[in-house]
Amino acid sequence: MGLVEDLYAEILENTYISGRLYKLVLRVPDKIIDRIQPGHFAMVKPSDTYDPMGRRALAVADIEEHRLIFYYEVFGRGTALLSRRKVGEKIKVLLPLGKRLFNYEGDKHLLVGGGVGLAGLTLLAKKLRDMGKKVFIAYGGRSREYLGMVEWLEKEGFPYELFTDDGSLGRKGYVTEILKEFPKDWVVQACGPKPMLKTIKRMGTGHKVYFSLEERMACGWGVCLGCVVKTAGGMFKRVCVEGPVMPMEEVVI
Structure with a gap:
């Protein structure tokens, strides 16, 4: 794994945003x-x-x-324990993981993020902007509580549009539109x-x-x-080492 390291990192912030985020x-x-x-991505040990x-x-x-900044949603025991970790504590992380990363081809990029999935695209947005490329971000969720990264979008100044299933923030409907x-x-x-992703x-x-794919992982290194x-x-491919980014036509979803 050469350049990958398993280390203890200090928690500088671990704050609730909205919804489960x-x-x-x-x-x-x-x-x-x-x-x-x-x-x-990183593999983070919750406790x-x-x-x-x-x-x-x-x-x-x-x-x-x-x-390093991460966003995560609390769903099960692991993320619930992670949410209770305090500033100043040391937490074990394995990183950087993933070998097949984003393609920068083309001068105009539409980034489509669903819920916490937007966190998989935000660093890409900054990279593309630094390269002089045009970037537009579409961000969708079930309701306004699930669009907790709006503050990041506003701070960074990207052009964007919001979608919610119930119309509580932005346009009513699915972000894929x-x-x-x-x-x-x-x-x-x-x-x-x-x-x-199936709809797209x-x-x-x-x-x-x-697609930057999100799958349950136990190890992170294949x-x-x-x-x-x-x-x-x-055939089958491992998202952690043969991804996480794959061309849409290559993946069966």
């Missing part, structure tokens, strides 16, 4: 920061015990100097729940589309085979 900020050595690219034994995969959402409004020369990068694939809009996805050729 939390923001986690960790201090890590500069030598790690320098290796992080959009698409990389210092073996209950739960496994770690949780979190996408690197942003980098600010010596700090945005694809109908952008010409085919926009490259689409998407991250979110499987129903959202079913729409067949003619865009070049890349040993446990818990994150495999079926490919169009009938």
Whole structure:
């Protein structure tokens, strides 16, 4: 695993945002920061015990100097324990993980994030902007409580549009509708729940589309085979090492 390191990182922030969303900020050595690219993720150990034994995969959402920023949702025991960790504590993380990262081809990029899936795209947005490319972000969720990263969008100044299923914030409807409004020369990068990705694939809009996949992971380095996805050729690939980013046409969802 060469450049991957398992280390203890200091918690600088671990705050509740809205809905089930939390923001986690960790201090890590500069030598790690320098290796992080959009698409990389970390395997975070929620507690210092073996209950739960496994770690949780979190996408690197942003980098600010010596700090790594993550967003996560509380669903089960592991993330519930993670949400209780305090500022100043040390938490074990394995990073940077993921070998197949985002493609920067094209001059115009539409980023489509569903819920916490937006955190898998935000570092990419900054990278594309630094490269002088045009970026538009579409961000959707069930209701306004599930759009907890709006503050990040406003702070960074990206053009964006919000969607909620119930119309409580932004446009009422599914975030996937945005694809109908952008010409085919926009490259689409998407991250979110499987129903959202399935809808994008079913729409067949003619865009070049890349998925940053979210799967349950136990190890993060390809040993446990818990994150495999079926490919169009009938084979299986591990999201952690043969992803997490894959062209839409390659994946069976």
